[in-house]
Amino acid sequence: MGENKYLSIYNDLLSKIKNGIFQSGMKLPSENQLVEQYGTSRETIRKALNLLSEHGYIQKIKGKGSIVLDVGKFDFPVSGLISFKELAQKIGKPSRTIVYECDLVKPDEKLKKHLHVTSKDEVWKVIRAREIEGERIILDKDFFNKQFVPSLTREICEDSIYEYLEEELGIKISFAKKEISVDECTEEDKKYLDLKGYTHVVVVRNYVYLDDASLFQYTESRHRLDKFRFVDFARREHL
Missing domain, CATH: 3.40.1410.10 (Chorismate lyase-like)
Structure with a gap:
């Protein structure tokens, strides 16, 4: 279920990025906020964010959080x-x-x-x-x-x-x-x-x-x- 949960969160966040809810240059909610929002563990949130980063949708910056990258390309x-x-x-x-x-x-x-x-x-x-x-x-x-x-x-x-x-x-x-x-x-x-x-x-x-x-x-x-x-x-x- 853990695997399905982090993929579900990844796909939900990705959908919000592609649909402009989270636009280029915006900061995603903090890990704590996402933990509360999705009712899951910090580890699961981090796995979803890491996948977004690996696929070029966000840049994780120490001390600043996760910044949405330009996906209009x-x-x-x-x-x-x-x-x-x-x-x-x-x-x-x-x-x-x-x-x-x-x-x-x-x-x-x-x-x-x-x-x-x-x-x-x-x-x-x-x-x-x-x-x-x-x-x-x-x-x-x-x-x-x-x-x-x-x-x-x-x-x-x-x-x-x-x-x-x-x-x-x-x-x-x-x-x-x-x-x-x-x-x-x-x-x-x-x-x-x-x-x-x-x-x-x-x-x-x-x-x-x-x-x-x-x-x-x-x-x-x-x-x-x-x-x-x-x-x-x-x-x-x-x-």
């Missing part, structure tokens, strides 16, 4: 390969994809280097804004080597390119190399994103490979600064 997994459709389903917020470009192009010098292609090759260029809760907060610039992706349509790009590649074409997407930086907003960012005055974006550059180690995709995914936190899991190796 969406978790973006750094180490995984996830499509926007999969991310949107996980977030559970109203979302849509706006396709601005879906064209076959000849690669410029920069793209030749990124995709390991030549002037004789053709590349799919796909420019899409990702809208969550009515705001365009991600600009995805995708480039696919036509050798591996023979055809694309706007309808596919509005839904999920990865779903089409894996389920329709049977392509096996395996791994990616990622680079993350904070860059100044470009004119393209200003045109296609709702920047809300932000002058920089977080850029995730992906080099995506098939299971035979063929490089088939290069992507620049440009995120509004205030809307995402980039998360990963790391385990220390003991020598």
Whole structure:
């Protein structure tokens, strides 16, 4: 019952944080107050608070109590390969994809280097804004080597390119190399994103490979600064 009790308290406090009853920067009731409120032991309250802290919802500060952190950001997994459709389903917020470009192009010098292609090759260029809760907060610039992706349509790009590649074409997407930086907003960012005055974006550059180690995709995914936190899991190796 103790296990169920602390999880019940955790979920209740989490619900109050997500629903704005406890807002970012506010202090949660003290441990003594929570003990009285929930009619339980201090140990059970501490287990619930520790879980909130571990999941990034509060910061426990000695002498000050538990401060609510900003939870208006969406978790973006750094180490995984996830499509926007999969991310949107996980977030559970109203979302849509706006396709601005879906064209076959000849690669410029920069793209030749990124995709390991030549002037004789053709590349799919796909420019899409990702809208969550009515705001365009991600600009995805995708480039696919036509050798591996023979055809694309706007309808596919509005839904999920990865779903089409894996389920329709049977392509096996395996791994990616990622680079993350904070860059100044470009004119393209200003045109296609709702920047809300932000002058920089977080850029995730992906080099995506098939299971035979063929490089088939290069992507620049440009995120509004205030809307995402980039998360990963790391385990220390003991020598």
